[in-house]
Amino acid sequence: MELNNVKEAEALIIGAGPAGLTLAIDLARRGVAARIVERGERLFPGSRGKGLQPRTQEVFDDLGVMDAVRAAGGPYPPMMGWEDGRRLGAFEMIVRTGPAPGTPYHDIWMLPQWRTAEILYARLRELGGEVEFGAACTGLTQDADRVTAHLTYADGSTGTVRAAYAVAADGGRSTVRKALGIGMAGETVDPHPLLVADVTLAGLDRGHWHVWQHAKGGVLALCPLAGTDVFQAVAQYEDADATPDPAPEAVRRLITERTHLTEAEVGEVRWASPFRARAAMAERFRDGRVFLVGDAAHIHSPAGGQGLNTSVQDAYNLGWKLGAVLRGGADPVLLDSYEEERMPVAAGVLGISTRIHRAETERAAKAGGEPRRTAEVHQLGLTYRGAALAVDQRQQEATLRAGDRAPDAPCALPDGTPFRLFDAFRGPHVTVLALGGAEPPAPGRASVRTYRVGGPAPDLLDPDGHIRAGYGDQGVFVIRPDGYLGYTADSATDRTAEMTGYLTRLGA
The missing domain is CATH 3.50.50.60 (FAD/NAD(P)-binding domain)
Known part of the structure; x- marks a missing residue:
């Protein structure tokens, strides 16, 4: 009002x-x-932060934008070194990993x-x-x-x-x-100034992230931005007292001076910004x-x-x-x-x-x-262990503890329909997961969803053992709305009041 x-x-x-x-x-x-x-x-016009880490992709999956993110972007290309107008060969900047049952998003997405x-x-x-x-x-x-x-x-x-x-x-x-x-x-990470810009270019393939490590004046990298017709240019200046010029003509001149590209091959400068790493x-x-x-x-x-x-x-x-x-x-x-x-x-x-x-x-x-x-x-290994909302009552040895990210796992509904734990977690609710016949407390509100894995009346089947591999054979787990384990116990027996109180703390 x-x-x-x-x-x-x-x-x-x-x-x-x-x-x-x-x-x-x-x-x-x-x-x-x-x-x-x-x-x-308007919205910020530059490329600046161009990499979405696997944990952020999980967040975007939950928020309902991951299909659009996948359609608009792409994987990081290998890097290609250049010197005196000749290719020095390709190399990888990142260690590439494959998908796993607990981590459906496994590599950075550009x-x-x-x-x-x-x-x-x-x-x-x-x-x-x-x-x-x-x-x-x-x-x-x-x-x-x-x-x-x-x-x-x-x-x-x-x-x-x-x-x-x-x-x-x-x-x-x-x-x-x-x-x-x-x-x-804080501190200055590097005294040398940098400039980042979004530029259209000809004369370079889009299958590599091109870098001139020994260019006169400082390192220059030109990265094709997935899903666009633009390259991101990042230039470092050897002279710590230099003042990078973000004017379009200055950016174009910098690229031609540090690479073999001609003036005709360096096109529109759509955005540019100088900065110092802090x-x-x-x-x-x-x-x-x-x-x-x-x-x-x-x-x-x-x-x-x-x-x-x-x-x-x-x-x-x-x-x-x-x-x-x-x-x-x-x-x-x-x-x-x-x-x-x-x-x-x-x-x-x-x-x-x-x-x-x-x-x-x-x-x-x-x-x-x-x-x-x-x-x-x-950022998949970030944890809130030891914080006030991480209540761990498990007595058995386990690598997964309260405060940790709750892993995904392929599983199935009782009728055999393929399902994933992330399907269960997706949404603004709190999730209670009960394994090995453990009986969770009855939720008092629609903001809590419970899933039994195993036992006489399971809500989820674990035919390939992926849930057990991630969570263990038995236990009760409260998964917060942000996908982290809040409360864990070997069994809900004699802990109903305690778990109900914890859910109330979460507003569930």
Whole structure:
């Protein structure tokens, strides 16, 4: 509603990048119509973060956009080294893995950031949401009950939003973070400036990611962006005092100077941006009723493809918790778990990005090609073990514990129809999985779905043993809406009250 030019909202999201859009989608499917405002006049136009890690693909599967993501993108190509106009040979930057029963998405998927944002925005609109473009948050205060945000629109007019909660998804220079007085500590990963640009090119095949490691002035890489007619150019400058020029004519000149391509073969520069690789993290991810997600909370080197993915997963972690408080009747104390869980993850992932960046720089300087990136960048092994929502009551030895990602597994319905655990998890609900005849507590609400595997009246069959291989022969598992194990026990016997209490904590 709107009173005296003050608009009311349950949740206000500031910033419509991948993190803000992911959060808006997750809230919309929970019946929370968040208001999302974006300073820019349109979605971000550049490729920047172009790699979707397997864990992010699982998130997008749950949010209903994975078919569009697969159709629009493609796998990473091998790299091709160049020197003096001749090919030096192909090499792999990443270690490629095959699918496994527990990991249906097993390799990084290339999709330029602008296309990811388009797909997420389309999904948000399907769910009835919208983005207010040209609306900058210019001030923010809060009291015990609400957050008050002051907006300035592109036409010069102003407005005010009062919301129960606000989320800053407004990037590394976050206006909201600064307004809250939250510091950001970090370091310069590499003193040498870089420039990234989206360019149309002729004269290069699109089956390789082309790199000139010994180009005069610094390394240059030209990567064909899957699903487009564009290459992403990334140029490093040997001179730490250089000032990269993003003007189209300067970008075209840089490419012709560092490669064998002619002026006629370097076409339109659609977007360009200079930057310096930094690693930094906010000193806290929450201030009262305001939360930080994505680059507003942590800034990464682009090496390793961790920044966008960590941002999406921040939003995915926060979305179900806000929904549980606003719609599920959960105690607001549930929201304390966002910072508790995401700050250690962000710190660990920042370390991976920084280490990979420095290793690549050192390797390139020694003329050895780029180091291969292993499955550590896939983010499938990230865990919330030890956090307040990870309650592990299993007595038996098990590699899978509360706080871990819940793996997928091919299985079947009682009539033999093929099914997957991810089919059971998909949606805004909590899932209870009972193995080996364990009897789960009866759910009190439709927001909990139970599946018995084995026993006299199974809901799922495990003919090939994939569920047992992932979860063990017996046990009861509460899978949170974000696909992580919350509560685990060997049996529900004598634990019904305890498990019911845990489900209530989740707002289920």
